[in-house]
Amino acid sequence: MSGVAGTDILRVEDLSMRFGGLLAVAGVSFEAARGAITSLIGPNGAGKTTVFNCVTGFYRPTGGAVLLQAPEVAGGAPVALHRLAGHRIVRAGVARTFQNIRLFSGMTALENLLVAQHNALMAATGWGIGAVLGLVRYPRAEAAAIDRARAWLAATNLLERADDPAGALPYGAQRRLEIARAMCTDPLLLCLDEPAAGLNPRESDQLAALLLRIRSGEAPNGAPCSILLIEHDMGVVMRISDRVVVLDHGRKIADGTPAAVRADPKVIAAYLGEEEADEDAPAEAGVAGSGVAGAASGPGGTA
Amino acid sequence: MSAPAGVAEAPPRAAAPVAGALREAGLAALVALGLFGPMVGLRTEPGAGGLMLVQRWPTVALLCAMVFVGRFGLVWARSHRFPAFLPALARAVPLALALALLFALMLPPLPTGETLLSAGGHDRALALLALFVVAGGVFLALGWGRAAPAVAVASTRSGRWEGSLRRFGRVLGPLLLALALLLPALPWVGRYTLDLGILVLTYVMLGWGLNIVVGLAGLLDLGYVAFYAVGAYSYALLSTSLGWSFWLCLPLAGIMAAFAGILLGFPVLRLRGDYLAIVTLGFGEIIRIVLLNWVSLTGGPNGIGGIPRPSFFGLSFSAGGGPGSFADFFGLEPSPTHRVVFLYYLILALALLTNWVTIRLRRQPLGRAWEALREDEIACRALGINVTTTKLTAFALGAMFGGFAGAFFATRQAFISPESFTFLESAIVLAIVVLGGLGSQIGVAIAAVVMIGGFEVFRDLAEWRMLVFGGAMVLIMVLRPRGIVASRTPTVALGKRRAISGELVGEGHG
Numbered sequence: 001m002s003g004v005a006g007t008d009i010l011r012v013e014d015l016s017m018r019f020g021g022l023l024a025v026a027g028v029s030f031e032a033a034r035g036a037i038t039s040l041i042g043p044n045g046a047g048k049t050t051v052f053n054c055v056t057g058f059y060r061p062t063g064g065a066v067l068l069q070a071p072e073v074a075g076g077a078p079v080a081l082h083r084l085a086g087h088r089i090v091r092a093g094v095a096r097t098f099q100n101i102r103l104f105s106g107m108t109a110l111e112n113l114l115v116a117q118h119n120a121l122m123a124a125t126g127w128g129i130g131a132v133l134g135l136v137r138y139p140r141a142e143a144a145a146i147d148r149a150r151a152w153l154a155a156t157n158l159l160e161r162a163d164d165p166a167g168a169l170p171y172g173a174q175r176r177l178e179i180a181r182a183m184c185t186d187p188l189l190l191c192l193d194e195p196a197a198g199l200n201p202r203e204s205d206q207l208a209a210l211l212l213r214i215r216s217g218e219a220p221n222g223a224p225c226s227i228l229l230i231e232h233d234m235g236v237v238m239r240i241s242d243r244v245v246v247l248d249h250g251r252k253i254a255d256g257t258p259a260a261v262r263a264d265p266k267v268i269a270a271y272l273g274e275e276e277a278d279e280d281a282p283a284e285a286g287v288a289g290s291g292v293a294g295a296a297s298g299p300g301g302t303a
Numbered sequence: 304m305s306a307p308a309g310v311a312e313a314p315p316r317a318a319a320p321v322a323g324a325l326r327e328a329g330l331a332a333l334v335a336l337g338l339f340g341p342m343v344g345l346r347t348e349p350g351a352g353g354l355m356l357v358q359r360w361p362t363v364a365l366l367c368a369m370v371f372v373g374r375f376g377l378v379w380a381r382s383h384r385f386p387a388f389l390p391a392l393a394r395a396v397p398l399a400l401a402l403a404l405l406f407a408l409m410l411p412p413l414p415t416g417e418t419l420l421s422a423g424g425h426d427r428a429l430a431l432l433a434l435f436v437v438a439g440g441v442f443l444a445l446g447w448g449r450a451a452p453a454v455a456v457a458s459t460r461s462g463r464w465e466g467s468l469r470r471f472g473r474v475l476g477p478l479l480l481a482l483a484l485l486l487p488a489l490p491w492v493g494r495y496t497l498d499l500g501i502l503v504l505t506y507v508m509l510g511w512g513l514n515i516v517v518g519l520a521g522l523l524d525l526g527y528v529a530f531y532a533v534g535a536y537s538y539a540l541l542s543t544s545l546g547w548s549f550w551l552c553l554p555l556a557g558i559m560a561a562f563a564g565i566l567l568g569f570p571v572l573r574l575r576g577d578y579l580a581i582v583t584l585g586f587g588e589i590i591r592i593v594l595l596n597w598v599s600l601t602g603g604p605n606g607i608g609g610i611p612r613p614s615f616f617g618l619s620f621s622a623g624g625g626p627g628s629f630a631d632f633f634g635l636e637p638s639p640t641h642r643v644v645f646l647y648y649l650i651l652a653l654a655l656l657t658n659w660v661t662i663r664l665r666r667q668p669l670g671r672a673w674e675a676l677r678e679d680e681i682a683c684r685a686l687g688i689n690v691t692t693t694k695l696t697a698f699a700l701g702a703m704f705g706g707f708a709g710a711f712f713a714t715r716q717a718f719i720s721p722e723s724f725t726f727l728e729s730a731i732v733l734a735i736v737v738l739g740g741l742g743s744q745i746g747v748a749i750a751a752v753v754m755i756g757g758f759e760v761f762r763d764l765a766e767w768r769m770l771v772f773g774g775a776m777v778l779i780m781v782l783r784p785r786g787i788v789a790s791r792t793p794t795v796a797l798g799k800r801r802a803i804s805g806e807l808v809g810e811g812h813g
Binding site: 056058086087088089090091095096098102103104105106107108110111114115116117118119121122125138142146150159162163164165167168181182185 | 667668669671672674675678679681682683684685686687688689690791793794795796797798799800801803804807808809
């Protein structure tokens with residue numbers, strides 16, 4: 001395994017994932033640049049979420065490597081994410097959201113963000129024992145954690161809903177809260193699985209603006225954060241991505257800037273079928289296809 | 304019979320409410336006839352030359368008539384849109400019942416041979432009934448008056464219950480605590496009531512301990528009695544064979560139970576829901592059967608006797624009151640009540656310790672991680688929470704408090720045998736937690752008082768007692784499907800803490 005180049009935060013090398021007889025991902029390699037938004041797109045069943053689950057430690061890949069280069073050890077050895085236990089991935093600096101929202105619905109928005117800071121707070125409590133006895137270090141750590149949560153609630157426009165249970169928030173707010181929760185783990189790389197699914201065009205625009213703020217580091221944690229994005233909303237993808245990786249049937253078929261990918265005949269073929277789109281094209285392919293073809297004319301259809 | 308649905312949905316037969324209500328009531332009475340006919344109407348009694356069949360049709364007719372009238376009233380009231388009446392009634396009845404039970408527990412026991420239903424107990428039965436009716440009336444009036452006249456939706460209705468219970472609970476918690484602290488000092492409280500208080504507090508403590516595992520972490524544990532047994536046997540064996548004092552053995556018993564909790568925790572880490580419940584059930588049985596068969600260590604079915612009693616800073620509670628005893632040191636008349644009062648305060652302190660640790664931990668990252676685990680385990684993993692250790696700490700801590708309670712049980716009884724640690728105990732403790740409301744401390748305490756105390760109050764009813772017990776459980780579950788206190792209080796808030804409706808809170812998947 002070669003070292004990761006200084007500009008890449010994530011390097012996926014020849015990644016394969018096999019479920020029994022099904023090869024869901026076959027030898028995919030790509031890099032995600034530091035401080036950039038890298039999008040992973042492809043038709044349904046292309047293997048996007050599988051790649052995602054390998055990166056975030058939910059699956060152990062059957063082959064290949066996933067390497068994360070932390071900035072403080074630039075030039076040093078990268079972290080091999082594919083060898084880490086699931087809960088250690090976050091400590092390495094990778095946070096994720098879920099395609100079907102997974103909030104702690106019976107806990108308030110604020111509590112959700114505090115759970116995300118569990119490891120830092122736990123260390124401050126002396127692993128539970130000191131906190132029960134009322135040591136002074138913990139209240140200070142908790143105040144800092146609440147400040148951080150408050151900043152992220154403000155950044156995601158949820159401050160006035162802080163004390164409402166997460167399950168009672170509207171759908172769009174739940175999506176934003178999930179991103180805020182992932183960011184509260186202080187990640188180097190934020191992995192978002194279809195964050196715009198189910199959002200209306202206005203909410204999608206707000207989401208795109210939020211992602212750009214997170215990338216540039218204007219958002220509360222100060223440091224720029226790289227983003228790995230799975231998205232069906234081509235309007236969002238083409239507008240904010242620095243780089244687009246296209247998967248189809250578990251293989252990478254294209255990799256480049258949004259403009260280059262949009263013009264790539266292999267991508268158009270994957271989305272629309274081998275022949276040109278006709279009137280009877282399936283609904284999904286039609287929506288996605290119109291997004292690919294017409295992304296320049298504003299936000300495309302939502303998948 | 305359809306369950307009473309939300310008031311908002313008007314019955315389609317509103318055009319002819321009386322006819323519709325009559326039809327439904329007739330159906331209900333028919334079902335009642337089918338049920339009560341064989342159960343109540345026919346009874347076998349030993350007579351000359353074998354069993355005789357006694358027929359009691361008037362009683363059956365009375366029961367059916369009661370069902371008919373009750374169902375008719377319910378349907379009729381609903382069709383007449385008394386929007387606030389039913390929820391107010393549903394609120395008032397359990398509260399009044401709990402109040403009457405509490406009073407029944409505090410009164411001195413009836414003379415032997417008398418029951419609430421016999422001549423000597425009539426005065427008391429009437430007084431309790433009057434208390435129930437008056438208190439019920441007051442609660443009903445309060446609830447009915449406050450309820451908004453607008454259509455009551457299910458969620459807001461339960462929200463209103465939560466609101467009133469919360470207001471009530473702010474007073475109720477300190478009130479119950481004050482009552483518990485002052486109980487031995489009340490002039491009419493005798494030995495019987497104190498013993499009952501000790502029993503109730505033991506179950507309160509077990510309920511609070513299990514609440515950590517089931518209520519907070521959402522791990523269904525059907526074998527909690529195993530830790531109770533480990534604690535009891537640890538204390539019994541350490542104190543009888545090594546002669547160590549209670550105060551040294553108590554923490555050791557807790558540690559051993561916590562170790563047993565971790566031992567159970569490891570194999571069940573990957574199990575969820577029903578599978579977890581079955582394995583924990585098996586674990587409880589394994590412990591009991593080991594205790595029963597490891598005769599050389601535990602004495603098997605003969606149990607362990609002569610377990611030393613606890614001392615008060617080295618002062619014993621011997622009945623004779625010789626030198627070095629509690630009575631002698633304080634210059635008191637020797638009395639067996641001293642020990643009972645001491646044991647009462649001991650279990651009260653242990654229960655309050657459980658409560659204090661739980662309340663504190665709930666506001667700490669560990670407690671929040673337990674609750675997050677109950678809500679969504681996969682999201683926890685994605686946030687870097689070590690699910691394994693978090694689950695194990697919940698098992699270990701819950702087991703530790705079970706072990707403390709077990710050590711107390713052993714020292715109180717001075718004799719233990721595997722018979723005390725059957726599955727029924729686990730079931731009762733779990734029922735207390737579920738009826739009280741998963742995760743709610745005050746709810747668990749109320750449920751323990753009502754279940755264990757109520758069980759004793761109805762001792763007069765002999766074999767009907769189980770029926771009352773089951774009926775009370777069904778009633779609570781129908782009226783409050785998520786327990787007496789279903790809502791959850793946030794652990795932290797930027798503004799005002801508002802209770803979270805139980806409908807949003809997860810129940811855990813194991």
